[in-house]
Amino acid sequence: MQWGAVCPYKGYVHILVVEDEQKMAQALREGLEADGYSVRAAYTGEEGAYLIQAQPFDLVILDVMLPGHDGFEILATLRKRGTRTPVMLLTSRDAVEDRVRGLDTGADDYLVKPFAFPELLARTRALLRRGKPDANPHFRLADLEMDVARRSVVRNGQSLDLTAREFDLVEYLFENQGRVVSREMLARDIWHETSRQTPLDNVIDAQMVRLRRKLDGQFDRKLLHTVRGVGFVLRDEDGP
């Protein structure tokens, strides 16, 4: 399956994945390639450090626990040389110290394993988009339209009555249109929940049921879908 729509320009975006677990590196590579990026994988810290020097990348996804030079060392060398390439750290250690150390060393983002793949994609997009104005306050999918500035959502010409949270959700789903958003992403970005332990899944599910009722309830053409085990996606599956 594809995680998202392939945009033609993405073929020019180069991502380096430095990860010693070959299975993980392979999955990252395939997942990112399916999303339209050009991906190069390195399995050791040395190889990664060499590749970063040898050719320009738009983004480096760096595992912290690497044999030889660990991710922090590579990152430190990179930043010392003045390279500004955005770096996303991956680690299985959910320790605050690690997070702080990573961000201090110059990482742009930090993802704790195990993570949901849509989350990685969303953060990748966010890092690549960084600094570029996000000037699209108007979304459209089939007969669903959203005007962010005027805070209005219209389906089939009919204005929908949404709560503030529902409005945020629709905007978020539109921003990730065609891509799956995980419950974790929603918990963090919509509910602003910092702790992974907060039992929010029931809340999110209930909220999505209600939103689906408002968006799709009286229409045959369903736009908001649940992807089992992963999350939700705003997509027009019946469309042309």
Place this chain on the structure above:
Amino acid sequence: MRRPRHLRTRLTLWYVSVLAGLLTLAWACTCALLFFQLRSQLDRFAIEEIETVEGLFYFTADGQLHIRENYHNHPESKEVIERYLEVLAPDGAVLFRNERLGNRPLGGPPFSGEGVGGYSARSARLLDGTRVRLVSRVHVLDGHHLLIRLAHSEETLFTRLRELMAASLVVLPVVLAAAGLAGYGLARRALSPIEQMARRAQEITPEKLDARLPNDQADDELGQLARVFNQTLARLEQAFEQLRRFTSDASHELRTPLAMIRSVGEVGLQKDGARAEYRDIIGSMLEEVNRLTTLIDNLLTISRADSGSIQLHRTVVPVMALAREAAALFEILLEEKAQRLFVEGEEDAQVEGDYVFLRQALVNVIHNAVKYSPVGETILVRVRTTASQLVVVEIQDHGPGIPVEDQPKIFNRFYRVDKARWRESGGAGLGLSIVKWTIEAHGGTVTLSSVPNQGCTFRISLPASDLPAQGSPAGLLGQREST
């Protein structure tokens, strides 16, 4: 010198040397006392003798001084035979010397005031080196001043002293040896419980923590030591038991989703299904992965809490705002179940603590209340400050309550009242144990009172803070990661 290895040897050595010192001192005192007593006895004899001989002297017609020797009833008496006698004129001229003395001078020329108005006693030596004790006395006879000197040998005195010393040299080591042996035996007996305890302690391993030290009934210091040690062992055993149970529970909890992932995957691979079917299979596996992830996150929190490596970032936390924020999270669930949740109480109640952890604790308890309350029920969150400076948060629901036998275990890890239902309600039984840890780490307590079929009330008590509030709680949420 190397220190002896055994405590009992060291004790005995100490004891014997102290005893030897004391005995030597006592013996030296005895010798001195004896010496002075014998000498004063000699002096007394000499004085008596002088008084006797004074009356025995007479001048012959030619002016020679003589003594009447036939006076004594017992002339063979030792004191008489062995006495030395000399009479001097004031100018030092020798007037008389008895036979035993012969030509030897006794004490040399007289010094001024010798023997005047009393008896002068002193020690002296004869020419041949004999030690003598001599007493002088001035006596007037026929108008002549006579200085009478009478002496006895001190040899007997020294012989007695030497005899005493010889006896002591034989007796003292024997006494010391006997005392040492007895002391060693005593020390050994007194210390034998330690050896028993050491032997038993050696047998104690993590696998055999139920062993206890012997001698813990004794009322002495060693008994106390054994009791304290046994109490420590009991605590250790309990901790190990908890750890063992935790590990076994944790592996069970981890194995359940893993087993499901495996079965679903294996069965799925055997099928030649449609694309949609595969997606469903993978989705089902991912659901279990999510469960595993949550479980591991919780386990990580617990293990960090256990090892004490969680640092609380304390600020002043307004409790009402905290409760409202925690409750607001469940707004949608409440609406779905037509439940109502009220947060009421004292607006100015505040505690000092880690906002994120305290919020998590409240969220967990409120989530429980929402989860287990039936449709249409009311949940009440009440905040108040007690007279004893505690902020009490009560979360009251009208759910099925918790059976009495389960109430004490409700905060235990992995404990679930309804074991069959946990998967649909989505918990692994860690939420309340995290609540308990959080509240206790903040110096508070959390208790439960529940009447089955009438609901339950969780009561969280935390020390109140009287510091001025600082900033808004929203600012603390700014820690969220960049996206």
